[in-house]
Structure formats: C-alpha cells, structure tokens
Amino acid sequence: MAATPPNRLLLPLYWLIWLNAGRRSRKLLQFSEVEANGGKDLIRAAELTGDARLRQRFLAHARDEERHASMFRARGLTLLEHGVRQRPAFLDRFGSGERGLDELRVDEEEIEALLAFVHLSERAAAREFATYRTVLSHDPQTQALFQRILRDEESHMSYSLAELERIAPSTSRRALWKARLRRVWRSYLRLAMGLADVISTVLLLLQYFILIPPFAVAAKLSARRDKRGWQSRHEVRS
Ligand SMILES: [Fe+2]
Ligand SMILES: [Fe+2]
Secondary structure, eight states: OOOOOOOGGGHHHHHHHHHSHHHHHHHHHHHHHHHHHHHHHHHHHHHHOOOHHHHHHHHHHHHHHHHHHHHHHHHHHHHHHTTOOOOOOGGGGSOOOOOTTTTOOGGGSOHHHHHHHHHHHHHHHHHHHHHHHHHOTTOHHHHHHHHHHHHHHHHHHHHHHHHHHHHOTTTHHHHHHHHHHHHHHHHHHHHHHHHHHHHHHHHHHHIIIIIHHHHHHHHHHHHHHSOSSOOOHHHHHO
C-alpha cells in the first residue's frame, strides 16, 4: 500500500503546534491515553465477536495500540524530563492524533458498523501522523516515533477494510457511508462545543473589562470621599 500522504493545507498549523517542546510532551502523553483506551475497546470487541479470524485481528490490533501507548508515554516523559514548560495553551486543542473507538459503544454496535468505524478512524489517524511526521524535522526522535507508528496505523486501516469486505461483502459500502456520516456529525458537535467554549470565554472577558471597571472607579471615588481614621456617629451621618 502507498504511504499515507500528509494533509498539506494544514502543514503550517501543525508545524506551529509541534514546535514547542512542552506542547509536544503534553500531546504525546494525551495520545498515549487515547491509544491505551483504544486497545481496551478492541479487547472488548474481540470478546464479543464470534468470528475466530476477526477475534485474532482485533487482539493483534489491541496489542499494537498498547505498544503505541507505551511509546508515546515514554517519549512524552522524556520531553518532560528535559524541563519543558507544562502550562496548557490554546493550540493544544488542535491535532487530535488517533481517536480510537472513543466515540463508539463497542457493546452496542453491529460488527459491520464497528469495522467501518475502525477503518475510517485508522485512516484519519494515519493521515494525521503522516502530517506530524512531516513537520517534526526539528525533533528527529519524535519524528521517527510517528514514522514507526504510522506503519501500524496503515496496516490497521487495511485489515479493517479487508475484514469488512469479507464479513459483509454486499453492504460494506453502505456501512462505510453510514460511518462517514456519523463522523461528520460528531465533528460538527465537537466544533460547535469548541466554538461555544470560545464564545463564553470572550463574553466573560468582555464582562470583566467593560462591566466591572465602572464599579471599581465608583468604589475608589467613594473611598476618597470618606475621611481617614475614626469618626463619630454624627459625622458619618452628615
Ligand atoms: Fe495507534
Ligand atoms: Fe491504530
């Protein structure tokens, strides 16, 4: 299979995101958690399927995701040890890495829907990792890490499609389209929530800078009018 091409339009944004070593560390540790959760979901999917070949594939996939989790964690911690700044920033929101099956209830899904979702999710992850690899020339170790993990993601992308076509040859295309629509809807929800978050932050800031200052000025003026020191009750009333 041809290597997954990076998303060229997003290269400048991703270059900026991965430039800062602190953010690199935070993102790698965050990816580690997502990969570990994805591995657990795949083990659950393996338990639920009655198809022996698919069970083996899911278990092999789960092992890969667990390995990715340890690799991301090790590199993230190494970057932390080098004393990088840890404070989260706005750019942390971008570059989600592999989403795994975090948006899916494995127990409730039909096997076709699950395989279609895994395929699209792995394809998106492969594209993301190819983009990260391209912009990480300033950090060859992290770049090599993404290169190694990318190969696995491409193989996950292939096996899930092959299994979908084996298990549901006549309905695989429909399953893929349904999974695509679900992903678009969820992306829209994530975007809407992110936007609501930004709007509420802006409104709070405006409130802070526009509504509060007049009260602060009024309080200062009133404090200036008051005489210093102790006053009799009569003086206070007048
Ligand atoms: Fe992975
Ligand atoms: Fe994967």
